[in-house]
Structure formats: C-alpha cells, structure tokens
Amino acid sequence: MGWFTKPAEITASTPTEAIWAVCPACKAYVPRAEWNNDLRVCPRCDYHDRLTCRQRVAQICDSGSFAEISAAVSVRDPLKFADASGAYADKAQAAVKKTGEGEAILTGTARIDGIPVVIGVMDFRFLGGSLASGTGERILLAAEAALKQRQPLILFSASGGARMHEGIISLMQMAKTCAGISRLQQARIPYISVLTDPTTGGVSASYAMVGDINIAEPKALIGFAGRRVIEQTIKQQLPEDFQTAEYLLEHGFLDHIVHRGAMKTFLAKVLRYASHG
Amino acid sequence: MSEIDFSNKLTPWEIVQIARNPGRPAIADYIQGMCDDFVELHGDRAFGDDRALIGGFATIGGERVMLIGQRKGKSVEENILANFGMANPEGYRKALRLMKLAEKYGIPVVSLVDTPGAYPGLDAEARGQAEAIARNLTEMAGLRTPFVVVITGEGGSGGALGIAVGDVVLMMQYAVYSVISPEGCASILWRDGKKAPEAAEALKITSESLKKLAVIDEIIAEPKGAAHSDPGQAIDAVKKAILKHLKALKKLDTDTLVQKRYDKYAAMGR
Known part of the structure; x- marks a missing residue:
C-alpha cells in the first residue's frame, strides 16, 4: 500500500x-x-456525516424542549458474553464512557416547531448503534409514552443491526420494538421513521422500515444483508447505488429523501397532516 | 452424525450439526406425519410464489389451523427449488397473507421454523427483505388469533423471527435459535470462522439455554439419537405439544390473548 x-x-x-x-x-x-x-x-x-444523538436533537427539536426519558435504562449482559477480545460488559462500559450515553438510543419528549412529540435518536458511536435489550427497552418505553400521551413518535435510526453480544435477546428486541409500533398503529398514533447512515440488519428489518412515513437522508446506507454476504451468495457485482437511500426510494420503500438542512421543516410539515385532532 | 456420541452431554456446536442434519424431519414430513389434511395456498398476490416458505389450511388432530413454515429439501433438486429454506420477501408476504386469512376465519396459526436465514440476495433487497420481515413482526404482534411457533431445526435470525412472533414458542430439543450463525459471529467477533464452536457456546443458542433465558416456553424432547433417528416419534411429539397449547390458547378471549402476547415480548430482556 x-x-x-x-x-x-x-x-x-x-x-x-x-x-x-x-x-x-x-x-x-x-x-x-x-x-x-x-x-x-x-x-x-x-x-451527510454521522451525528451524535445530542447533535441530532439540537438540530431537530425546538431549543430547550427536549427532556430525556429512560435515562435509567442501561446496558444489560444477559448472556455474560465474552469473545476473543474480552468481555462484553467491559466493551459496553467503554462505550458509555466514550459517548456519555447509557445506550445506543437517546429517547425523550420534545417539540418540533411547537408540536409535542416523543423522539428517539440512535447514536452510531455506541457499539455501532446496535439494537440490544437496553436499546429495545428504551424504544418500547418511548412508544408507550407516545401512546399514553397520544403524541407522534419519531425514531431516527443509525445502526449496524442487532448486537451480537446479547445473542437471541437482541433478536427478540426486533419483535419487542415492533410490538410497540403495532400498538401505535392500532391507536392511530403517527409514527415517522427517519433512516440515517447506516440503517442495516435487524434495525432495518424491524421498527425502522415500518414508519407511516419513511424518510431517509441522502446517500444513507440502508439494507438488510451486508454487501459482502450478498456478493458471496450471488457471486455477481452489485450496482453502485445498491442499498443507498436513492436505491430504496426508487424501489418504493421510502416516501422521501430529505436533506439535513430541510429535515426539521419537513417533519413539522408532515406532522401537521398526521396529527388528527 | 455417527461422530456424535449421545451418551455424553452434547456441545452447542454438536447440536448445531444435528439441527442442520438433512435427515431431520422437514415441513413436508410434518405435513405428511401430523396433518389429516393439507390445502396448500400459494402466492403473495404481489410478486410470486416463494417455494422456500410454504403454507396452507391444515387439520392437526381434528383442529383446523393455518400451517406455515420454511421448507428444506431432501434432495438437491428440492433444495434448489426451496432455496435451501431461505425465503425471499414474497415468502414473508405470503406468510403474512395467510396469517391475516387465519385471523379472518378465526383459525389458529401454527408456524414451523427451520431456516438458515432470510435469503441475502440482490433481488431480495430490491423487493424489500427488511420491509417484509419488519411488517410481519409488526402484524404478528397484534394478530387476533392464537399463534403457536415450533422451532424444529435452524432458527436463523430475522429470517426465523419473521414467522415466529407467537403466543407460545416451542423448540425441539436439538434445534437452535440464534441472532447470527455461529460461523458468522466467529468471523466477526473472533475474526476467524473456525472459532464457530466457541461462538456457538457464547451465543447460547440451544433449547436448554433459551428456556433459561425465557425466550422459549417449552422444549419438545427428541428420541434418543435425535429426530432424524426416529422421525415418526419426533413428529408425534411435536403434534402432541401443538395440540396441548392450542387447546389452552383457544380458551383465552382474543383481547387477553393479544395483551398477553404483547406482555411476553415487552418482557424480553427486562
């Protein structure tokens, strides 16, 4: 090299x-x-560079309106998992220290252009934004808060998928978070999903893909299986724009690609149609 | 499987080999062995008919159900047709169509899970593999009819879960259920695919571990020498377990059923 x-x-x-x-x-x-x-x-x-969850909150929420919920929900270690490079518990602690966050998603109540919402923002710095028990619990509690307060739920995803270190418990978070979304659907509470770079694996295959409205940032990587796995499976070259936001829009899985500078205005506009009442 | 000595406690990696044994009963064997009747229903009404995930009306011990499940083949030809049990989006969408039909007709769903995973292909991505699975998870959570899941072989990640959000989740003794294959996990976290036996241990993917973690509700005991050594006995045990749980679930009123299902998944990892 x-x-x-x-x-x-x-x-x-x-x-x-x-x-x-x-x-x-x-x-x-x-x-x-x-x-x-x-x-x-x-x-x-x-x-669009990856943002920390607090940077995102500052961009999207009305100044001073964000109040965190579920800060007490932290990383768990149901399998007492360790791999070649050490114990999961230590890696999780390092992630907490590095980011200052307790899990890979920050959830809270806020206002967007004056409209009260419940919002969750994933942080890719925290173990690749992976979905595990603490993450899933925070999302479910956010969905339950949205249901109870009858306020729209907005989730910003940024994740490599399920966190392997919590094994099957991470997989179950896909079912758990979708159960929360299902309740919002039945109660006719709006749920808007914003997919940012990257949203892949178990997160794309659960709450991120079932928004009433699915929005993505330009050029965000969005997909189910990893590019390398697919190439090995089908043994052919993939198109250059494969698994980009633009590719997903073309294939009908997104409502809109929205530039970061216009995101807050767009969300507010959609929320005015979505909130009946 | 001659190298596996059943007189010792099996390692998780040995159990993975048993779960993948091509002689293990597949969905066709269950249909043959435990159903008095089966009317296959084809197609997702949008794109095609996935031969990797099949379903239809079935009668099990006099009970009318909607049976769905991944299909693994017994021959190379059948495996190619069934894509080795790896469904495409249209498979998950067909499964959802059948679940909703079961809800409409007031008959329970029985789901037999045996897949290495959802198919990781270019076309699968283009047609929305992630969306198809996500939609199923969301719809299963609120489905207003009893839903019994049996993990019969390989419970491969999201591809398994995509038809497995049930009121009760049963698992055969030597089946496995995991967020990622031991090989995949080993190559990422150990940076060496050959460490799959270690990964299999760490991931806690056996029925015994999953019962302790409360991810599954009941283990269905297999014949000595595992299901492939006596398929008839294994299929009969599955049939009995399904009927027992269907009977209990049918006693619940639908609101209670759906509430309990929500509570079950809400408690995962708590």
Missing part, C-alpha cells in the same frame, strides 16, 4: 485534523471550520 493512500486514515490525534477534515465520501480536504457547521454536511459533495 503506497503512502499516498494515507490521508483518509488520519486520526483525530494528528495535528492536521485540527485544521482539515477529510470527507469520508469524496475524500476532499475541507477546512475544519467549514465542516463543523451546524449540519455536518460536506460542503463539497453533500455527504
């Missing part, structure tokens, strides 16, 4: 990183000040 491939691998500890950011999509060097805009969208290619 030649030295010229290195720039993409520059780490945060490199002094250069303080001045320049490298866009993960177009690999362009962008002045950090420009990249650190409120949206974290590449000014060159429009790539």
Whole structure:
C-alpha cells in the first residue's frame, strides 16, 4: 500500500485534523471550520456525516424542549458474553464512557416547531448503534409514552443491526420494538421513521422500515444483508447505488429523501397532516 | 452424525450439526406425519410464489389451523427449488397473507421454523427483505388469533423471527435459535470462522439455554439419537405439544390473548 493512500486514515490525534477534515465520501480536504457547521454536511459533495444523538436533537427539536426519558435504562449482559477480545460488559462500559450515553438510543419528549412529540435518536458511536435489550427497552418505553400521551413518535435510526453480544435477546428486541409500533398503529398514533447512515440488519428489518412515513437522508446506507454476504451468495457485482437511500426510494420503500438542512421543516410539515385532532 | 456420541452431554456446536442434519424431519414430513389434511395456498398476490416458505389450511388432530413454515429439501433438486429454506420477501408476504386469512376465519396459526436465514440476495433487497420481515413482526404482534411457533431445526435470525412472533414458542430439543450463525459471529467477533464452536457456546443458542433465558416456553424432547433417528416419534411429539397449547390458547378471549402476547415480548430482556 503506497503512502499516498494515507490521508483518509488520519486520526483525530494528528495535528492536521485540527485544521482539515477529510470527507469520508469524496475524500476532499475541507477546512475544519467549514465542516463543523451546524449540519455536518460536506460542503463539497453533500455527504451527510454521522451525528451524535445530542447533535441530532439540537438540530431537530425546538431549543430547550427536549427532556430525556429512560435515562435509567442501561446496558444489560444477559448472556455474560465474552469473545476473543474480552468481555462484553467491559466493551459496553467503554462505550458509555466514550459517548456519555447509557445506550445506543437517546429517547425523550420534545417539540418540533411547537408540536409535542416523543423522539428517539440512535447514536452510531455506541457499539455501532446496535439494537440490544437496553436499546429495545428504551424504544418500547418511548412508544408507550407516545401512546399514553397520544403524541407522534419519531425514531431516527443509525445502526449496524442487532448486537451480537446479547445473542437471541437482541433478536427478540426486533419483535419487542415492533410490538410497540403495532400498538401505535392500532391507536392511530403517527409514527415517522427517519433512516440515517447506516440503517442495516435487524434495525432495518424491524421498527425502522415500518414508519407511516419513511424518510431517509441522502446517500444513507440502508439494507438488510451486508454487501459482502450478498456478493458471496450471488457471486455477481452489485450496482453502485445498491442499498443507498436513492436505491430504496426508487424501489418504493421510502416516501422521501430529505436533506439535513430541510429535515426539521419537513417533519413539522408532515406532522401537521398526521396529527388528527 | 455417527461422530456424535449421545451418551455424553452434547456441545452447542454438536447440536448445531444435528439441527442442520438433512435427515431431520422437514415441513413436508410434518405435513405428511401430523396433518389429516393439507390445502396448500400459494402466492403473495404481489410478486410470486416463494417455494422456500410454504403454507396452507391444515387439520392437526381434528383442529383446523393455518400451517406455515420454511421448507428444506431432501434432495438437491428440492433444495434448489426451496432455496435451501431461505425465503425471499414474497415468502414473508405470503406468510403474512395467510396469517391475516387465519385471523379472518378465526383459525389458529401454527408456524414451523427451520431456516438458515432470510435469503441475502440482490433481488431480495430490491423487493424489500427488511420491509417484509419488519411488517410481519409488526402484524404478528397484534394478530387476533392464537399463534403457536415450533422451532424444529435452524432458527436463523430475522429470517426465523419473521414467522415466529407467537403466543407460545416451542423448540425441539436439538434445534437452535440464534441472532447470527455461529460461523458468522466467529468471523466477526473472533475474526476467524473456525472459532464457530466457541461462538456457538457464547451465543447460547440451544433449547436448554433459551428456556433459561425465557425466550422459549417449552422444549419438545427428541428420541434418543435425535429426530432424524426416529422421525415418526419426533413428529408425534411435536403434534402432541401443538395440540396441548392450542387447546389452552383457544380458551383465552382474543383481547387477553393479544395483551398477553404483547406482555411476553415487552418482557424480553427486562
């Protein structure tokens, strides 16, 4: 591997990183000040960088309106799982320390353009935004809060899928979260799903794909099986736009692709139609 | 399976091999062995008829049910036709259509689960594998008719769960049920697919472990030497277990049934 491939691998500890950011999509060097805009969208290619859950809340919710629920629900270790690189409990603790969050989703009540909602935002930094018992519990409690208060539920997904370290219990969270969504459906409470980069595996195959309205950010990776697994299975090249938001829109699985800068306005607009009453 | 010594306690990896044994009873054997009658119903009414996931009206011990389940073949030809039990979106959508039909006619659903997983293919993604499974999970949670699940062989992740959100989940003694295959888990978390036996142990995928975790409700004992050594006896045990649970579930009024199902899945991982 030649030295010229290195720039993409520059780490945060490199002094250069303080001045320049490298866009993960177009690999362009962008002045950090420009990249650190409120949206974290590449000014060159429009790539939507991954956000922390708190950054997302700040973008979407009316200022000061967000109040966290379920902060007490934290990571559990039902299998007492350990692999070659150590115990899951330690990895989970490291994720808590790194992110300052208790699980891979932050849930709470908030207002969007004055409209009261229950909102959940996944954080990919937390073990790849994986779905496990704590995550599933927070989502179910959010759905139950939406049902009780008769307020719309909005979930922003960013996840590699089910968390292997909690094994079958993670798989069961797909059923658990969908049970919560099912109740909203019966009670005619709006549920809007926003799929951000990436939304794959067990999260795409549960609550993320069954919104009344499914929205995605541009170019977000969205799919069920991993690209490599599919290539190995069918032994053929996949189209370049495979499993992108644009591909899903074309195939009928999304209502809209919405630029981050327009997301809040779009949600507010949809909510005005969705909330009967 | 001659290398497996049933006189010792089996390892999870050995149980994986038993669950995948091609001689193990498949859905065709269950239809033959436990149903007095079977009327297959085809197609998802949108795209096609998936031969990997079949279903239809069945009569089991005098009880009318809607039987659905993945299909594994006994020959290479049948396996190719049935895509080795890996359903495409139209399979899950057919299953949902049949579940809703069962709800309409007031007959219970019996789901036999045996799949390596949902098919990971280009066309499956294009037609919405994720959406099909997600839709089923959401609809099963609120389905207003009794729903009995039996994990008969491989319970492969979302592809299994896509027809397995039941009121009771039964599992054959040597079946497995997992979020990911031991090989897949090993190659990701151990960075070595050959560590599958370790992953199988850590993932807790056997009926014994899943009963302790309260993910399944009951273990159906298999003949000594496992189901493939005496399919008739194994199928009979499954039939008895299904009938016992159907009888109990049919006593519940529908609101209670659906509430209990919600409570069951809400409690998962608590």
